[in-house]
Amino acid sequence: MKPAPFTYHRARDLDGTAKLLAELAGSGGEPKIIAGGQSLVAMMNFRLARPDHLVDISGVEGLRGLRTDGEGALHIGALTTHHEVETAPGPLLGPGFAVLRDAMRWVGHLPIRTRGTVGGSLAHADATAEWCLLAVLLDAEMVAHGPAGQRRVAARDFFLGYYSTALEEDEVLTEAVFPRPAPHAALTEFAQRHGDFATVAAAVALDLTPDGGGVRGGRVALGGVDALPVRVPEAEAVLAEGGRAGPALYEAVATAAARAVDPPGDANGSPEYRRGLTRNLVARACEEAVSR
């Protein structure tokens, strides 16, 4: 189908964007930011979304690219595309953030990744989106720019439910900050067809002993088992007890995760099916994370 009519605006800078959004929303309009358009335009073509104003932020300076700061945190500009992360030069991400690059192959397909942006994914907040899962796993902070200035929102406070975030309608997401390197982390998932949104996605970040043979803690996060990506404390408790890296430990973590979740059922899979996926995927993610 064709989208409903709207008025198109080209944003020049952040302050102007926030002001324009506030004005349009304040006068009863339903403005939307457009970045890569890979979620929004599809929804508009279906008329699932009918914004009456689109504010195109693709020309706003300073929202694109990856950089590390003095404290070792990785800053990813909101307009950075999935493909730019996928092809980022090795030294830029280093072993500490390689998990981000490697996770990109799961995001749709090449022609989606060349246009879709990191900020758009986070703001869209699909329950199985890889970026949302990675943000929750690695405690990322989202930087939002509104009429009153900037604020930082931690991932655990950012995602509120299906397609719902803490962003106000006049705020622009400017970057995501991944605070610490996670050299032993991995994301894996299952979808009926490669490139579709995941039915279940699992990501882990492990803390290994210096010789690499033992596990002494870590994080487990899941997408597709709830309205938003979630950490799984029950599985993390097993990791915290520690043990030799190997199938027995991965199985124990995976079993704890599968027991802890209460997944929804839909056309892509029943709750039981998703529980089974959780078990397999968590074990697989642990194995991949250790072998890095």
Next chain:
Amino acid sequence: MSEITHQPPDQQLLSLSVNGERHELLAESRRTLVDALRHDLGLTGTHVGCEHGICGACTVLVDGAPARACLMFAAQAEGREIRTVEALGEGPGGRELGDLQRAFTEHHALQCGFCTPGFLMLAEGFLAERPDATKEEIREVVAANLCRCTGYQTIVEAIDDCAARRRASVCEEGSCG
């Protein structure tokens, strides 16, 4: 009840660069790039299927990278270099098939041809970035687009063969190894 209003549609005077040529057009803001190409510029080589990013029939190159022309408004294409299947032709006036197109013909990589422009532009953009792509990588990339009659095997073979020939001709020109 919502009020019925008759506002004039929001329009944009656009200047698009398509296949190296500049085009001026007046289009409604909601005009997608694929509709602008087909209806305003008459470039009907680019096809349109699902209009939500799934089928890939509308794939074109935006600044060299494959992208869905149904998920982009024409206004977003301003200032960018668009290439469509019409640019793949060779010879006088581009009337002859280009090497990638010939490879598709030779390998029987099309039947009805509806999906073909999308696959060609996908492959063209991908090979430009990864001229040394393995067959496995090609297989993964073509999963982006749907073909409902040929099957993917011959499409993969056509792209792989074209890539191999391009690599060989670069070597003949002496700029490899």
